[in-house]
Amino acid sequence: xxxxxxxxxxxxxxxxxxxxxxxxxxxxxxxxxxxxxxxxxxxxxxxxxxxxxxxxxxxxxxxxxxxxxxxxxxxxxxxxxx
Numbered sequence: 824x825x826x827x828x829x830x831x832x833x834x835x836x837x838x839x840x841x842x843x844x845x846x847x848x849x850x851x852x853x854x855x856x857x858x859x860x861x862x863x864x865x866x867x868x869x870x871x872x873x874x875x876x877x878x879x880x881x882x883x884x885x886x887x888x889x890x891x892x893x894x895x896x897x898x899x900x901x902x903x904x905x
Contacts, residue, residue, distance in 0.1 A: 828878060829856060832863045835881045 830846075833855060837845040845855055866874050 831878045833859045
């Protein structure tokens, strides 16, 4: 798994879940990366056309420099129901 795809997946997962430590916690980074690799591998297997498009769409705003900081306070608020 390329680190760029992994990074995009981890950041997008953190934003979606509201758990920003997924992408920013350096102490758990090796575990988070290996877990992200496995989830990404499985999700690409299930969504071979849609997931790469989603990651590409995320990559456009995520590649802005400087990169926007994660809103860590949002993780404390309840996640809206789907």
